[in-house]
Amino acid sequence: MWGVTRVHRGGNTVTFLGLQKLSEAAKGRVEPGSRRVLPYRKEARALPRALRTYRRGSEDLSTMVRAPCRRLLLLLLPLLHVWATTPEPCEVDDDDFRCACNFTDPEPDWSSAYQCVSAVEVEIRGGGRSLKEFVKFADTNPKQYADVVKALRLRRLTVGAAQVPALLLFSLLRGLGSSRLNQLTLEDLEVIGPTPPPPLEATGPALSTLSIRNVSWAAGSAWLAELQLWLKPGLKVLNIAQAHSLAFSCADLRTFTSLTTLDLSDNPGLDERGLTAALCRNKFPALQELALRNTGMQTPSGVCAALAAAGVQPHHLDLSHNRLRAGAPDAPRCIWPSALSSLNLSFAGLEQVPIGLPAELNALDLSCNRLSREPRPDELPKVRDLTLAGNPFQDPKNSGVVTACEHLIQALGVSGTMVLLQGARSLA
Numbered sequence: 001m002w003g004v005t006r007v008h009r010g011g012n013t014v015t016f017l018g019l020q021k022l023s024e025a026a027k028g029r030v031e032p033g034s035r036r037v038l039p040y041r042k043e044a045r046a047l048p049r050a051l052r053t054y055r056r057g058s059e060d061l062s063t064m065v066r067a068p069c070r071r072l073l074l075l076l077l078p079l080l081h082v083w084a085t086t087p088e089p090c091e092v093d094d095d096d097f098r099c100a101c102n103f104t105d106p107e108p109d110w111s112s113a114y115q116c117v118s119a120v121e122v123e124i125r126g127g128g129r130s131l132k133e134f135v136k137f138a139d140t141n142p143k144q145y146a147d148v149v150k151a152l153r154l155r156r157l158t159v160g161a162a163q164v165p166a167l168l169l170f171s172l173l174r175g176l177g178s179s180r181l182n183q184l185t186l187e188d189l190e191v192i193g194p195t196p197p198p199p200l201e202a203t204g205p206a207l208s209t210l211s212i213r214n215v216s217w218a219a220g221s222a223w224l225a226e227l228q229l230w231l232k233p234g235l236k237v238l239n240i241a242q243a244h245s246l247a248f249s250c251a252d253l254r255t256f257t258s259l260t261t262l263d264l265s266d267n268p269g270l271d272e273r274g275l276t277a278a279l280c281r282n283k284f285p286a287l288q289e290l291a292l293r294n295t296g297m298q299t300p301s302g303v304c305a306a307l308a309a310a311g312v313q314p315h316h317l318d319l320s321h322n323r324l325r326a327g328a329p330d331a332p333r334c335i336w337p338s339a340l341s342s343l344n345l346s347f348a349g350l351e352q353v354p355i356g357l358p359a360e361l362n363a364l365d366l367s368c369n370r371l372s373r374e375p376r377p378d379e380l381p382k383v384r385d386l387t388l389a390g391n392p393f394q395d396p397k398n399s400g401v402v403t404a405c406e407h408l409i410q411a412l413g414v415s416g417t418m419v420l421l422q423g424a425r426s427l428a
Contacts, residue, residue: 126162
């Protein structure tokens, strides 16, 4: 009963000493005396296939096992199938391109994350648990494994659903400083505890895109300034959604010299006053695209005033999915940024064209609003590309307006769902 079994797969020989070793290998455990054990459960899924090969008479399975033991191995096929279909915390696609881990078990097997080493896109979710136990690794010198980090294929990383000590988070950024990571997403996190002393120079990765959704920071309004210190210059896209604080500490914030896209969508409590506080003056000199979907904006003229106060010159402005008002006729005129060429006012519940729009635009989107008649030329700016689809005046019987807008909202995502529902009720 204690024979030696060899299974050949992909040029590698996996050796087990007896049936007990088969169970241990399927769990990825190294047993003393084993010549080689399966490092991952992914390899364990190959065992039923290898044993079926043996049953067909293939020479891939060694004949070094006694006949009774062979029969027992075949009887174990159903059990091996259960192991192979048991949900794992980490899954890797066939091309080793994307790896996703969700550690929801009460006692998670963190070592499963090693399966993601060769992936380009990695998503790690902590199941809502605290990661304090890993703080002991925060003092590790990244130079010890810099060559390994440089060799990683990792380009996009998502970390979510966990309580993370700030020491551990910034240690992770420092450790990835020599990597080729260019897109980082932090979501559904609670960053706790004190932050480490700021580095003399940025030691983190050279990101092109940073996305932050539903993250609370112990640092309060200084969180962006502290995070910025660890990232190399060159950030081009910054997305911040469901933020607990957008009243940044502007005095401590460094200039985002390369940032061309700022997306503050899905912060429904922001409004125009909050926007003025978030757009720290002269900190976004290269800004070209500003997205403010579902941010509690009330009038385009109010947004114009906030942009003027911040001194930003976006080319494209997205105010869709806000409950906008047209504005009072006697309201003071605002001077829009001269570079502005595209304005999106779709899904905004507008019953008429807002007052005080820019005098000239390349593109104006007024689709999926509540316009009961076609706007007159004197109500519109000089515009090359005007979009009015999905307004009641185009479909007096309401036969397809709401349906068309519902298809659009599904394509665009979650932003503005409440606005769409309000518009649908008004058209019913």
